[in-house]
Amino acid sequence: MILLVDAGNTNIVLGVHDGERYIASWRISSDGSKTSDEYSIQVMQLFSLSDINPKDIDGVIVSSVVPNIMHSLENMLRKCFSHEPIIVGPGIKTGINIKYDNPREVGADRIVNAVAAYEIYKKPVIIIDFGTATTFCAVRANGNYLGGCICPGIRISADALFERAAKLPRVELEVPKNIICKNTITSMQAGIIFGYIGQVEYIVKKMKEEMKKGNCNEEPFVIATGGLANLIAKETNIIDKVDSDLTLEGLKILYEKNKEQILDENRKFNL
Structure with missing residues (x-):
């Protein structure tokens, strides 16, 4: 399963895809004042309510237009899912x-x-x-x-x-x-x-x-x-x-295009 995260100015949309379908999606508020621990509590509660084990997540990809939440968001994703998230930006393979x-x-x-x-x-x-x-x-x-x-x-x-x-x-x-x-x-x-x-x-x-x-x-x-x-x-x-x-x-497609890069990052960070 992969976790897809789209961080917008108003909401952060999270989706879990198991290779065939979306098994869950949620919206939480974008808030630059939240710590990684506060985001962790929110996200773990959502996973629990949907009966999804965070350990089943094989990779994470994030797109964001809100720079001031990225430090907390990235730290939360590393702590909760033990994967280095790939961030959509310069250097990512897009195919366009x-x-x-x-x-x-x-x-x-x-x-x-x-x-x-x-x-x-x-x-x-x-x-x-x-x-x-x-x-x-x-x-x-x-x-x-x-x-x-x-x-x-x-x-x-x-x-x-x-x-x-x-x-x-x-x-x-x-x-x-x-x-x-x-x-x-x-x-x-x-x-x-x-x-x-x-x-x-x-x-x-x-x-x-x-x-x-x-x-x-x-x-x-x-x-x-x-x-x-x-x-x-x-x-x-x-x-x-x-x-x-x-x-x-789009995030799912980009994850597939950059899967090897994600594995390399995880090895680099010993995750």
């Missing part, structure tokens, strides 16, 4: 060609998603990851990662409206029945959600145009992932598929 000006600037989450989309779908893709930030990534069928763009996430946009406009309340992210609304709450919901949908549709349209100009003859397949993917996908036909496990799938 990153066409960024500086490939080291590409976030680990974007690399992991791109690897999964390339390996699974075998066609040009646009990946939208609805997280704390919303990222858009373009990948050609030959594995060239072309780049993309980064926007404030929908929750960030909603929070900014609440925090900066004194008389506006904090609202739940729900889709109202109409866009012409009769009260403040639904007016805010309409503006936030339908406005965000408009942003997504415009960005995807422009990305498709640029990919076609770059000799991409096949229509790019649009994949959405992340916590709010379903909310947006239900309201637009620009998204072809919601793949909630895309990041974990």
Whole structure:
């Protein structure tokens, strides 16, 4: 079994894969103030509740966009699972060609998603990851990662409206029945959600145009992932598929590509 860990700004997603299927997945809060012992208690409780023996974990792989939690997170993983975790970053084998000006600037989450989309779908893709930030990534069928763009996430946009406009309340992210609304709450919901949908549709349209100009003859397949993917996908036909496990799938693929490196690291640390 392998442990897959995706550390985002809001949540850390953990998944356990036994070679054929996911047997467990959990979300815990990302918190830079937590020690490795505090993370250990949380994670061991989750394993216990799911009746999984930590000693059955054969390897660990981590992607993270939150540098300040990595010291505690890595120490927790070493202590709990007796494996040196492999960290997605420079030097890892990906199987894709990153066409960024500086490939080291590409976030680990974007690399992991791109690897999964390339390996699974075998066609040009646009990946939208609805997280704390919303990222858009373009990948050609030959594995060239072309780049993309980064926007404030929908929750960030909603929070900014609440925090900066004194008389506006904090609202739940729900889709109202109409866009012409009769009260403040639904007016805010309409503006936030339908406005965000408009942003997504415009960005995807422009990305498709640029990919076609770059000799991409096949229509790019649009994949959405992340916590709010379903909310947006239900309201637009620009998204072809919601793949909630895309990041974990990418981590699993990267683990297989870098298995020997993991074994070497474990020998180095006598684990």
